[in-house]
Amino acid sequence: MTRALTLIRRRLVGSIFVLLIVVVGTFLLLEAAPGDAVDAYIVSTGGDAGMIELLRHRWGLDQSELTRLANYLWALLHLDLGQSVTFSRPIREIILERLPNTLLLMVSATALSFGLGSALGIYAGARPGSFRDRFLSIGSLALYAVPGFWLGLVLIVIFAVDLRWLPIGGIETLASDKTGLARAADIGVHLALPVAALGFIYLALYLRMMRAGMAEAWRQDFILAARARGLSRRRIVLAHVARNALLPLVTMLGLQSAQMLGGSVVIESVFSVPGLGRLAQEAVAARDTPLLLGIILVSAVLVILINLVVDIAYAFLDPRVGASEERA
Amino acid sequence: MSGFTISRRTMLAGSAMLLASTAMPTLGRAQTPKKGGRLVLAADSEPRNLNPAIVASNGVFFISSKIVETLAEASFDGKDGLAPRLAVSWEGAADGLSATFKLREGVKWHDGKPFTSADVAFSALQIWKPLQNLGRTVFKDLSAVDTPDDLTAVFKFAKPTPFQLIRNALPALSSVVPKHIYEVGKIEDNPANTAPIGTGPFKFGEYKAGQYYRLTKNTDYWGKDEPNLDEIIYQVLPDRTSAASALEAEEIQLAAFSAVPLADLDRISKVPGLKVISKGYEGLTYQLVVEINHRRKELADVKVRQAIAHAIDKDFVVKTVFLGYAATATGPVPKNDPQFYTSDVPTYAFDVAKANALLDEAGYNKGADGNRFSLKLLPAPYFNETKQFGDYLRQALAAIGIDAQLVNNDSAAHIKAVYTDHAFDLAVGPPVFRGDPAISTTILVQSGIPDGVPFSNQGGYKNGALDALIAKASETLDTSARTDLYKEFQKQVATDLPLINVAEWSFISVASDKVGNIANNPRWAVSNWADTYLES
Numbered sequence: 001m002t003r004a005l006t007l008i009r010r011r012l013v014g015s016i017f018v019l020l021i022v023v024v025g026t027f028l029l030l031e032a033a034p035g036d037a038v039d040a041y042i043v044s045t046g047g048d049a050g051m052i053e054l055l056r057h058r059w060g061l062d063q064s065e066l067t068r069l070a071n072y073l074w075a076l077l078h079l080d081l082g083q084s085v086t087f088s089r090p091i092r093e094i095i096l097e098r099l100p101n102t103l104l105l106m107v108s109a110t111a112l113s114f115g116l117g118s119a120l121g122i123y124a125g126a127r128p129g130s131f132r133d134r135f136l137s138i139g140s141l142a143l144y145a146v147p148g149f150w151l152g153l154v155l156i157v158i159f160a161v162d163l164r165w166l167p168i169g170g171i172e173t174l175a176s177d178k179t180g181l182a183r184a185a186d187i188g189v190h191l192a193l194p195v196a197a198l199g200f201i202y203l204a205l206y207l208r209m210m211r212a213g214m215a216e217a218w219r220q221d222f223i224l225a226a227r228a229r230g231l232s233r234r235r236i237v238l239a240h241v242a243r244n245a246l247l248p249l250v251t252m253l254g255l256q257s258a259q260m261l262g263g264s265v266v267i268e269s270v271f272s273v274p275g276l277g278r279l280a281q282e283a284v285a286a287r288d289t290p291l292l293l294g295i296i297l298v299s300a301v302l303v304i305l306i307n308l309v310v311d312i313a314y315a316f317l318d319p320r321v322g323a324s325e326e327r328a
Numbered sequence: 329m330s331g332f333t334i335s336r337r338t339m340l341a342g343s344a345m346l347l348a349s350t351a352m353p354t355l356g357r358a359q360t361p362k363k364g365g366r367l368v369l370a371a372d373s374e375p376r377n378l379n380p381a382i383v384a385s386n387g388v389f390f391i392s393s394k395i396v397e398t399l400a401e402a403s404f405d406g407k408d409g410l411a412p413r414l415a416v417s418w419e420g421a422a423d424g425l426s427a428t429f430k431l432r433e434g435v436k437w438h439d440g441k442p443f444t445s446a447d448v449a450f451s452a453l454q455i456w457k458p459l460q461n462l463g464r465t466v467f468k469d470l471s472a473v474d475t476p477d478d479l480t481a482v483f484k485f486a487k488p489t490p491f492q493l494i495r496n497a498l499p500a501l502s503s504v505v506p507k508h509i510y511e512v513g514k515i516e517d518n519p520a521n522t523a524p525i526g527t528g529p530f531k532f533g534e535y536k537a538g539q540y541y542r543l544t545k546n547t548d549y550w551g552k553d554e555p556n557l558d559e560i561i562y563q564v565l566p567d568r569t570s571a572a573s574a575l576e577a578e579e580i581q582l583a584a585f586s587a588v589p590l591a592d593l594d595r596i597s598k599v600p601g602l603k604v605i606s607k608g609y610e611g612l613t614y615q616l617v618v619e620i621n622h623r624r625k626e627l628a629d630v631k632v633r634q635a636i637a638h639a640i641d642k643d644f645v646v647k648t649v650f651l652g653y654a655a656t657a658t659g660p661v662p663k664n665d666p667q668f669y670t671s672d673v674p675t676y677a678f679d680v681a682k683a684n685a686l687l688d689e690a691g692y693n694k695g696a697d698g699n700r701f702s703l704k705l706l707p708a709p710y711f712n713e714t715k716q717f718g719d720y721l722r723q724a725l726a727a728i729g730i731d732a733q734l735v736n737n738d739s740a741a742h743i744k745a746v747y748t749d750h751a752f753d754l755a756v757g758p759p760v761f762r763g764d765p766a767i768s769t770t771i772l773v774q775s776g777i778p779d780g781v782p783f784s785n786q787g788g789y790k791n792g793a794l795d796a797l798i799a800k801a802s803e804t805l806d807t808s809a810r811t812d813l814y815k816e817f818q819k820q821v822a823t824d825l826p827l828i829n830v831a832e833w834s835f836i837s838v839a840s841d842k843v844g845n846i847a848n849n850p851r852w853a854v855s856n857w858a859d860t861y862l863e864s
Contacts, residue, residue: 274538
């Protein structure tokens, strides 16, 4: 247990610097982008010089970059994410509203790609070089090569427009006043297509890693030993080959979480899911610096946490890892 | 696809409104409107501020015009193109120093309080004049609003103000909000800006960010037996392709403001149960304009500008970029405007040889590589069509030996580059014609506008005669004299080409056959929809 605590402590200290770099970097990047929130806003309204000056003043854009960054960091120290200029609402509120949707989408899609991917990987890797192995490898690679938005659109056309089995988008039926289980089921139905679109793309990754890991494991001495002990093929595949091949997949799971967040931007737009990814895209277009900073900060924390969990899990799965960290 | 009115209007020019008014009865079905039902439609943006008195823009009107009403609305057949809403009659004094509005009786705010002239006075003086994006210009000389009784509001102007302008501004600029809600605290921070309270046929229900807006029926509405619908739901669909899919899947019944891209219209018009409608936006005309930076010495030469005008095949642009859903332009006032448009202006036929000759004449000969000079071309990114026209313009300019380099930006960057930094040679812009040239059109060519004002002359163009004409028109009170001045204005702009007007277009609606009373006024998508109904 102390091993895990040391790991957590060390990671958290390191994370603070990572977060600081993320915040300052994002701020500078957005400052470097031409045009500010007022420029983005007046696209749809127009307005005279006086009105524009008024807006810049109200939104605090007449202050220097440094002052604004310092103000932001100072507020952040007090755990205050500030006020969004596009929504004129506290950013914490906006993010908390959207975060569950993105998390639900990400976790479901990850579960789908990891679960189905590794299962198919085991199926393929159990007999390397067989027809089913080739078929699954090529099929998953084809899926991996497909752009997410295209897959999403195709799913919409087939399942929502032609067959009408599933809704075309959104997170739940609009203004339906459903509660409890009915609402959960409703959300599930709405998430089926976006989860499929996001999950299927990363499926190939897990499938191929699992398969490669298994092909590798087959050649190991302990497999030979297991065979010599007369274990059934089924047992060798599951308990020895697959279990060993699973380890790198767990690492991948952590790394992939950041990618999933990126992929959700596209999927959330295509399926009109009110999530963080879409919000981030809107924040960039509107040059809503504090909102984007808030989103990136929350995403960074999320990715750090996921990787921490993965590392702890890893330390338990493979004693060799924790031991080396402890010595270091 | 039903009759395409914009091209028909091209031929009928000034009498467009007449045509529209006679065409309407045949379009509308001879059915009694059904009561009840929920209309679900696509919304592609989520305005932060839903107060149309502060933000007079189509994005805001689209939702809030059902909740907050104006003094008058645009109309196909009403006098001066107007239909009464909160005002029942209006009259301007001969000296241009006052205008009297008689208000509707028995109107109540959504919270039950009575609507009175005090609300109009408050909205005009505290919001339209100091805070509203367009009102700051039109109502700049408004000095007081007298309220002799609850149903009379008399606008007083410090300087003579043409009543024609005020009248033309009514549909977009005169949203009335309740004084009793707004007189407490800062107007900009009032919660009613995001949950508006008005007099309209629908009340604000709820807003779920990223998902929908819900409006519910105002059972206390002043219109007899109106509204027909029980609910309006705006479903937020950010992706360009989702509106079409949602219509086909019958999840929504209406997509206005061209939420269905032009390229999909042909296909979707063949889907049974859906109709494509190009009417109902006559009062919201967008102009495709080539903005010119006159600081570039080549572009300061009128021959070069004429050459560019001759190099553009407007018919091709209408056919290819707009797939026919547009009209070619002759000048700064669109052909479908019933009051001001004149076709009596110099025109520039598509003629590459002539364009080349003009450039030779101007002294810009082709170099060894076939180019005369290079330009930076910035197409505005707000519409697909402005971007596509940018691509076309690059080719058209190449044909006359001008090498245009395309610079693509997102909206905020484009606004800054063109209107603040002036970092462009040519830009493609979509200014809006708002029913009167003084609202947002003369500003496109007038000199002396500070840097950073969007959709204004930031090209460094200065023409004393044109400035004088604009100034004179702004203080001419007689309607016909004022109209004549704006006809002269169109002529001068078309002659000197401070900018080049290429085409005029508006939006397209796609709706289920079940939706009734669509497109029955020139600003239908941003009108109050009291008579809109759904067949069960």
